[in-house]
Amino acid sequence: MKQVPDIIAANLKILFIGFNPGTRSAETGHHFAGYSNKFWKLLAAAALTPYQFKPEEDGKLLAFGLGITNIVPRPSRTAAEITKAEYQAGRIILQEKLLLYKPQVACFAGVGVYREFTKQARVTCGWQAASVVSGVADFVVPSPSGLTRILFAEQLTYYQELKEYVA
Template identity: 35%
Template sequence: MARENDAKEADRDGRPPRPTPQEVAAAEGRTIPDWVRPGLRVLFCGLNPGLYSGATGLHFGRPGNRFWPALHLSRFTERRLEPWERDALLDRGLGITNLVARTTARAAELTREELVAGGRALETRTARVGPAWVAVLGITGYRAAFDEPSAVVGPQERRIGGARTWVLPNPSGLNAHFTLPRLAEEFARLRDEVERGR
């Protein structure tokens, strides 16, 4: 009955049905298509999708992931978008990709080799799509992918595929170092730069 209600809900507002625990567990190793189009202002790059995202096919799909509220609180979006609002995100000049495509329970499961290969693939993808900025969500992953052990959150000297580069904190709830207000502050620093056109 609950699944029937979820299906009706999905028909009504576009929200997909909530996956069962078994569906989430079975999502390991899946991939999610990038949300990109030419001329993006910012291409947000997660480290890799979690199992919940793999089960739903939605970036930052787990309830409680702080990406969507941080995007809104930083005024990148005038309202809080939901993980299934792909076109609304793209219409605002914002896209999403990942350093590593495969889903895992935790980003710590990724190998250094996967992150380095993901960095190379991101260079190619970015050159093809041509965003003004690439924002990598996670300093540890950025350091490993681009062999920059001393990088800190914020703007980077490196360009990725011709795009300016910024590193943001990972919005996962597992990142206890950054509260939602602090995340939103970091997102807003990037938004200020994007709006200045620098």
């Protein structure tokens, strides 16, 4: 499976961070491409994008001050396939990206993503008390995966909170 390139630039409003690309994303070369993934719908519903982008439009995010990266670049069917060594290397690389690009907000797409990045046992959605990189606010949203049991309306409240913060 091929890797999916980061959508990233300096001084973004929000850099979204996932576990790693799924198989559909690897097939298409675009982020959050799984058929049941709600990421693009959530961005549009929160007015972070002017309409619901298709995954193949992920490059347009930069024009709105948004970007995407992953803690681990290797695609897999599930995050359970990611090794400890991949997480360890990914933590270092992600911290370097945050230091280099300095987004206003590092938004982790799932509590598990933030847990793996920080090694904190207890993580909840929303603003985190302390950020890993000085000057970059850490925010956690529920995973947009179709497997998530959290209702869309509840997920949306977090994206709306993000929108208010960067507006």
